[in-house]
Amino acid sequence: MQVFKYSGPEFNPFGDDVLVTGGDPGPWPAPRASAPLAAVLSLPGSKSLTNRELVLSALADAPSILRAPLHSRDTALMIEALRALGTSIVEIPGEGGFGPDLLITPAELVGGVSIDCGLAGTVMRFLPPVAALALGPVAFDGDESARKRPMRTTVDSLRALGVDVTDDGRGLLPFSLYGTGSVTGGLIEIDASASSQFVSGLLLAGASFDTGLELRHTGAELPSLAHIRMTIACLARRGVTVENPEPGVWIVPAGPIAGIEVDIEPDLSNAGPFLGAALVAGGSVTITGWPAETTQVGDELAVILERMGAEVKRAEGSLTVSGTGSIHGIRLDNASELAPTIAAIAALADSETELTGIAHLRGHETDRLTALATEINAMGGDVTETDDGLIIRPAALTGGLWHSYEDHRMATAGALIGLAIDGVEVDDIATTAKTLPQFVELWNRMLGLGSIDKTPIELF
Numbered sequence: 290m291q292v293f294k295y296s297g298p299e300f301n302p303f304g305d306d307v308l309v310t311g312g313d314p315g316p317w318p319a320p321r322a323s324a325p326l327a328a329v330l331s332l333p334g335s336k337s338l339t340n341r342e343l344v345l346s347a348l349a350d351a352p353s354i355l356r357a358p359l360h361s362r363d364t365a366l367m368i369e370a371l372r373a374l375g376t377s378i379v380e381i382p383g384e385g386g387f388g389p390d391l392l393i394t395p396a397e398l399v400g401g402v403s404i405d406c407g408l409a410g411t412v413m414r415f416l417p418p419v420a421a422l423a424l425g426p427v428a429f430d431g432d433e434s435a436r437k438r439p440m441r442t443t444v445d446s447l448r449a450l451g452v453d454v455t456d457d458g459r460g461l462l463p464f465s466l467y468g469t470g471s472v473t474g475g476l477i478e479i480d481a482s483a484s485s486q487f488v489s490g491l492l493l494a495g496a497s498f499d500t501g502l503e504l505r506h507t508g509a510e511l512p513s514l515a516h517i518r519m520t521i522a523c524l525a526r527r528g529v530t531v532e533n534p535e536p537g538v539w540i541v542p543a544g545p546i547a548g549i550e551v552d553i554e555p556d557l558s559n560a561g562p563f564l565g566a567a568l569v570a571g572g573s574v575t576i577t578g579w580p581a582e583t584t585q586v587g588d589e590l591a592v593i594l595e596r597m598g599a600e601v602k603r604a605e606g607s608l609t610v611s612g613t614g615s616i617h618g619i620r621l622d623n624a625s626e627l628a629p630t631i632a633a634i635a636a637l638a639d640s641e642t643e644l645t646g647i648a649h650l651r652g653h654e655t656d657r658l659t660a661l662a663t664e665i666n667a668m669g670g671d672v673t674e675t676d677d678g679l680i681i682r683p684a685a686l687t688g689g690l691w692h693s694y695e696d697h698r699m700a701t702a703g704a705l706i707g708l709a710i711d712g713v714e715v716d717d718i719a720t721t722a723k724t725l726p727q728f729v730e731l732w733n734r735m736l737g738l739g740s741i742d743k744t745p746i747e748l749f
């Protein structure tokens with residue numbers, strides 16, 4: 290019998306209906322795959338879509354309903370923050386299978402509040418431009434690790450918009466702003482090379498500025514373009530047409546944002562470890578509810594995993610990945626948030642992988658380039674960090690303690706390697722609650738391990 294004692298963050302990583310009783314469960318022994326997989330799984334909603342739709346619903350001119358939204362630490366932080374700013378967000382019965390739907394009724398935005406961003410990039414970059422529309426002071430802070438994530442572009446862009454911001458000059462959390470109830474808007478130039486979220490945050494709020502927004506990116510690189518396209522698509526669905534007359538320039542007209550009912554797609558980036566498992570363990574994994582068309586970067590997994598040796602089949606409403614017995618290295622530019630998953634698979638491949646164009650991953654939940662190189666090399670791997678990526682060469686790995694660095698994608702990368710290598714333990718699997726609180730449940734289900742024992746045990 291497995292007894293889990295857990296008192297981690299506010300989310301139970303073992304799933305809502307699993308009893309947990311306080312205490313630290315210790316390192317999680319990553320299960321080895323003992324047979325080829327034959328799993329069909331559905332996954333909770335997309336973090337990126339849920340948090341965009343929450344923000345747009347709060348700024349809309351009528352109520353919205355989010356169907357099958359994600360319920361995780363990042364979305365809970367967004368909901369709490371928007372509620373603090375005056376928005377009504379109510380849970381209503383839903384059929385998504387991973388928690389209630391949400392009814393969001395916009396209201397006048399109020400200040401005088403503190404916002405906890407946790408470690409959520411979408412909260413710390415999307416909400417300051419929204420808070421600038423509130424009346425009164427709004428303070429932003431987050432986890433200790435969040436205080437290392439780049440925020441200078443948010444602070445500078447707010448100042449360029451005439452918003453009064455107080456910070457200590459380091460371009461990091463914490464900082465506060467003083468909202469006057471409106472933002473004039475107009476033309477601003479920003480350097481978004483550290484994160485696409487700086488652009489998305491301003492575009493999401495731009496239609497609510499008095500004169501709209503013309504945003505010009507001046508930096509050399511622009512990472513995660515797919516996420517900016519997602520922002521533009523979410524705005525378009527609500528009647529706001531963002532023009533993109535040339536690369537790095539966006540024009541958002543001032544105007545109403547419609548309240549809508551919207552189905553949130555499953556999180557395709559979180560599908561990565563499960564689909565990758567088919568490549569690592571053999572057999573097949575099917576993810577249901579795979580959208581025919583999407584702006585999610587995770588859709589690229591179909592092509593990436595095929596290039597790495599998988600067979601990939603799209604059927605109506607699902608994607609199936611099957612292992613073929615071999616895993617190949619890949620050259621890949623701008624893998625964005627898929628990079629940790631690809632790196633873990635690459636560590637088990639028969640040829641070299643080169644990931645480029647991901648320097649900005651050093652400002653994610655942790656410095657992902659250093660974290661991946663450190664953890665894979667500690668297991669006997671052969672990984673070199675470059676200025677903007679990783680080179681991963683084939684090597685025989687051995688088990689050991691895999692550190693997650695509070696990064697959900699590092700934790701799931703460790704789980705993936707653990708499928709193929711004996712004795713891998715992930716130090717903090719609970720960190721998956723950032724975007725997928727059901728990770729362990731779903732991973733066990735994929736492996737046919739059944740679920741965790743739910744018998745109540747005595748607290749002591």
Ligand SMILES: O=C(O)C1=C[C@@H](OP(=O)(O)O)[C@@H](O)[C@H](O)C1
Binds near residue numbers: 411483485516
């Ligand atoms: O807008 C979004 O929802 C996201 C944008 C990307 O951020 P970066 O541009 O900082 O990589 C991505 O990595 C993150 O997981 C989610």
Ligand SMILES: C=C(OP(=O)(O)O)C(=O)O
Binds near residue numbers: 408409410411654
């Ligand atoms: C970079 C990520 O998260 P965030 O939204 O916190 O930036 C991620 O989920 O991979």
